[in-house]
Amino acid sequence: MASMRSMGNDHRRIRSIIRDLESDPPNFPSMDLLKLLFWNCHGADNKNFNRNITEILRAHKPEILIVMETKVPYSKMGTFFNRLGFTASTIVDPVGRVGRIWIIWHTSHVNVRASYVSSQVIHATIHKEDYEEWVLAAVYASPNPILRETLWNELEVAENMDKPWLVAGDFNDYANQSERRSFSNSQSITKTQKFLERINNCNLIDLGSSGPRMTWTNNRHGLANTMERLDKAMCNIAWRTLYPEATVKVLP
Numbered sequence: 211m212a213s214m215r216s217m218g219n220d221h222r223r224i225r226s227i228i229r230d231l232e233s234d235p236p237n238f239p240s241m242d243l244l245k246l247l248f249w250n251c252h253g254a255d256n257k258n259f260n261r262n263i264t265e266i267l268r269a270h271k272p273e274i275l276i277v278m279e280t281k282v283p284y285s286k287m288g289t290f291f292n293r294l295g296f297t298a299s300t301i302v303d304p305v306g307r308v309g310r311i312w313i314i315w316h317t318s319h320v321n322v323r324a325s326y327v328s329s330q331v332i333h334a335t336i337h338k339e340d341y342e343e344w345v346l347a348a349v350y351a352s353p354n355p356i357l358r359e360t361l362w363n364e365l366e367v368a369e370n371m372d373k374p375w376l377v378a379g380d381f382n383d384y385a386n387q388s389e390r391r392s393f394s395n396s397q398s399i400t401k402t403q404k405f406l407e408r409i410n411n412c413n414l415i416d417l418g419s420s421g422p423r424m425t426w427t428n429n430r431h432g433l434a435n436t437m438e439r440l441d442k443a444m445c446n447i448a449w450r451t452l453y454p455e456a457t458v459k460v461l462p
Contacts, residue, residue: 244320244338247272248348250380250425250441254280254287266461267294273319274336277312278350278380284312300324300332311350311379322346326368330361331379333368344449345371349379358382362408374449377414380441385409385416389439391424414444421460 247270251259254277267275275296280287284301291299291314298317302310311332315322319338325345326333332348347365351358358381365377383405384390409416424437443458450456 244341245270245272246274246276246346246378248276248278248379248441248443250278250350252279253282255282260290264294273338274313274315274322274346276348276379277314278310278348280310280312287312298322300327300334302327302329302332311348313346313348326364328361328364330357331364335373342374342452344374344376344452347375347377347379349377349381351380351382353382362412365412366408368412371446372448374452375446376443376449377412377445378443381405382440384438384440385442389423390437392436392438393433394436409444413446415447415450417443417445417450417456417458419443419458419460422462423460425460 247266249263249266251263253259263277275291280303283303284299288299291297295316296314299312299314300322301312310329313322313324313332313334321337322334323337324332324334330349330351332346334346334348335343336346337343345368347368349361351361368375384402385406386402387399419442424439425441426439427437428435430436441460445456
């Protein structure tokens, strides 16, 4: 689906798919918020990316940054992020210019230990002093539905973990017709049902979000325009119990 966007439109919408996840555990009311920021950037290592990510980090001050669809290897950006204070990373670099996922963090604030890495997901344990450990699955799902089956097979293997589990990112899929706006008649109820079945098989709860509901557009005009909610943050009951007041914000 990303291939439908032009580079110019990507830059104009460069901050349209950003998640600012803020967790405020009731067990530790005096603690600072733990902030994660997800950004589907559609290409890093350019002036627009550098300017916008600097502005975003200054405004929202996340401790963990997840960047997806980078299209360049992390080696080109490591020094840049180090200067911004993000000195540790676990990555899935792109193949050619396709993909993928970077998790980058402030080592003075939080520790991230990757336990499983594939082309579509990074599983990592998140540890912050005085907080209970929990597991993050940072997802960048393939636009290819056959390859997405592999992702869900990987997630279902982890469904019975005993730790709180947050699964978030770009799933390149939508769960129901309310998550799609289009004049096209190509909507598939079977497709949405299958997506919901995979979510239910993993015992995940959609955290919802505030801000713009649709997170992707084909940037076409009039009757040719399509908008979909492809980006989500979901969790298991243990994570929701640990962080009952967690919120997800989609920034315009």
